[in-house]
Amino acid sequence: MAVDQLTSSPLTKDQAYALVDAVMERDNLALTASAHENEETGEWFFEAGCESPPNVGAFVQLAQQTFGMKVEFSVAPIDPDFNWVAKSLEGLAPVTAGGFYVYGSHEIGPVPGGLTAMKIDAAQAFGTGHHETTTGCLEAINITLKRKKPRRMIDVGTGTGVLAIALAKRTNKTVIASDIDPISVTTTVDNAAQNGVGKQIIALEATGVNHPAIKQNAPYDLIVANILAGPLMALAPSICQIAGKGATVILSGILQHQARGVINAYARQGMVLSQKLQRKDWTTLILEMP
The missing domain is CATH 3.30.70.120 (Alpha-Beta Plaits)
Known part of the structure; x- marks a missing residue:
């Protein structure tokens, strides 16, 4: 092509x-x-x-x-x-965020101690850990897991699976990872296996949360969605529908000027803003279902 x-x-x-x-x-x-x-x-x-x-x-x-x-x-x-992939990898140094260490297979240095390591290579899916939306989510996950122990978790729009893998590694529990793109689903399966959590990740091809397995596993204690502001607002009713009482919802892919619109969309569904993380032009939201 x-x-x-x-x-x-x-x-x-x-x-x-x-x-x-x-x-x-x-x-x-x-x-x-x-x-x-x-x-x-x-x-x-x-x-x-x-x-x-x-x-x-x-x-x-x-x-x-x-x-x-x-x-x-x-x-x-x-x-x-x-070789555009090789060229792009030249500038992709390891990323540390929220106690996680994300690196590519081209990285030959030792993995620092005390961090949760994840090997994620650049691929035909979003999420190598370098974008502010991903680092914001990793920090939000770290904040959330310090104060609660979720049992049922889902990563909506998983991309490379980096956030689902982060959850699986930290909690040692099963995580559903869904994406509308079949390439992302395949990439997630491969990355989960490479990071030793292949049996903990259930990768599904789904539009939003529209999948029988997603609905059967509801309600969720922790929902993560790193997409874009428009789709996040459109998904507000269905995401809140699968959220259990006291659930935490982490949203990213939101430019700072779009944050208010996303907050309002979820407030109409009963969600309350707990914390807002800002990284350059991007915002990550931590919301709670009372």
Whole structure:
């Protein structure tokens, strides 16, 4: 499959992230979407990886709808022989968050003592531990497990399975890990086995929490969902429906300006905000069901 990189003309940071959110809510418009800052100029750009040729007109129209401004896009082919995974791994140093140590198989240094280690390689699924949404969740998990011992847990939108694996390692209990993407489900199974918790992770392909096994295992004491603000708000009724009394819900993938909307969506379902963690532009929420 030929892949092209599509790059926007200069944007503000908020515009770049808003366009990422808008693109990720559309099916088949892009394979990947991200926002990047040019450290020399301070300008922000939107980038997307697309099957060649990309529908540039659709991106122009979406930008106009999202923030009312015409944006120009340039397209460049991605060399199919270039090892993008290896290149990306060069800058992926181990991550420490919430007492967890997340590293890739390329890391040759010793694992520090006193930390819960997880080997997670870059793959076709989100979650190597490097993004602020993932580190925020790991810290929120650490905070939660210090004050309660959940028996039934689920990670919604599991990606690489990193959060489900973190829960399984810390609690030594079974964790359901669900994702709408079958590649994520396969990746989670592989990562769970690699980290010695293969028998503790139940990986399911599901849209949100719509799966018989998820409903049969409810209610849950701890629910984690690191997705995006829009889907999180849409999932509020169904997530709260499977939450037991006194349950904790950890939500991430939320930009700071989106946090209030997510909090309100869950407050309407009876959830109460317990704690808010902020990492750069991203917010992780810890909510409680009274």
